[in-house]
Amino acid sequence: MMTAARSTDSGLAGPGELDRYPYAEPQVADRVGAPSWEGADPDLGRVGRRAAGSRGRGLHGQLVQQLGQMIVSGDLGADRPLVPEEIGQRFEVSRTVVRESLRVLEAKGLVSARPNVGTRVRPVSDWNLLDPDIIEWRAFGPQRDDQRRELSELRWTIEPLAARLAAGHGREEVQQRLCDMVEIMSHAMAQGDALTYSRADGEFHALLIQTAGNRMLEHLSGIVSAALQVSGGPVTGCDRANETSLAQHARIVDALGTGDGTAAEAAMRQLLTVHPEVERVVPAPREH
Structure with missing residues (x-):
């Protein structure tokens, strides 16, 4: 089960922090242009907790929420690569969960997956801004x-x-x-x-x-x-x-x-x- 990530100081997620899931540090050097998974807007944490609780979402839904919030907040900017293997490792979820989550985000216009290019974050102009999830994520983010x-x-x-x-x-x-x-x-x-x-x-x-x-x-x-x-x-x-x-x-x-x-x-x-x-x-x- 996905759990809140531990703070580097106390081992627990602090009040108001974005719910983050535990992950093991990758054994390879960071790639240029790789996503930054830290520094998200603290307000986004409230969205994740409320949505996950009220909608009864499991691992798949939680990951959609987490990645969606990070994209909408700008933590994962346009054209940034999203590597399924890295997401699975960092959030401790299966390939199936990652794959299905990215498909949902693609349907919302937040990411695109193309052969020989991989999955990348799309610009705001491509987002389905009438999607209720995106409306909610934007309403509690920098926008x-x-x-x-x-x-x-x-x-x-x-x-x-x-x-x-x-x-x-x-x-x-x-x-x-x-x-x-x-x-x-x-x-x-x-x-x-x-x-x-x-x-x-x-x-x-x-x-x-x-x-x-x-x-x-x-x-x-x-x-x-x-x-x-x-x-x-x-x-x-x-x-x-x-x-x-x-x-x-x-x-x-x-x-x-x-x-x-x-x-x-x-x-x-x-x-x-x-x-x-x-x-x-x-x-x-x-x-x-």
Whole structure:
């Protein structure tokens, strides 16, 4: 089983350090251009631990997380070689685990494998920036500010349109589920239960997008869910558990119930408006 790497001082991983797995030092001289496995951003450790625990990932998933975080953080820069044998030795995992992990990273656009060239890290322009894992890794890495701003701007583009479209595709069971989410959010806010509030909020927005009747928009619901799980970014109505936020959610549900797409869109724009006390990344709705 993969375990946290030991610190050179105490033999234990220090608080806030990136979870690193034990490895034996290679018996060959370091190659020019070989990856650096040290010095990663400490914040990335929290991502690895949270993701591994909440998603129940095994060795394969842990290695994907570890390498993915290191690539996104810049510890493994573009065009750096990733030698499977070295990865397996350093992280004490089998060739199969390494091979499957690299395939996942390749599917995300983070690495490429070519004959006579090997596996190398790809530039940011090749990454699948809409992949939920990459969204999460960027949000807790050096690119955190850019990622959170971009997510806010993307949501501002997607969700008002989804709300408008959903007003014309409302079904009774969907309407009831959205009402249930608002009730759960209200109860969670009263109890100070931030986790339950966040989960209900995430389901509300994902369900709304899935109800829009647009399959391409539906595929973007995972992006919104990932955005809602990223904390510390620009504060919008969705990020604050208060009566105003709940009222906007309820307005959206009411508009869907009456088939009023204009009202649903307006309520969503108001909900996504960034509060004035923080940097504004999306415009406030104009008063009519």
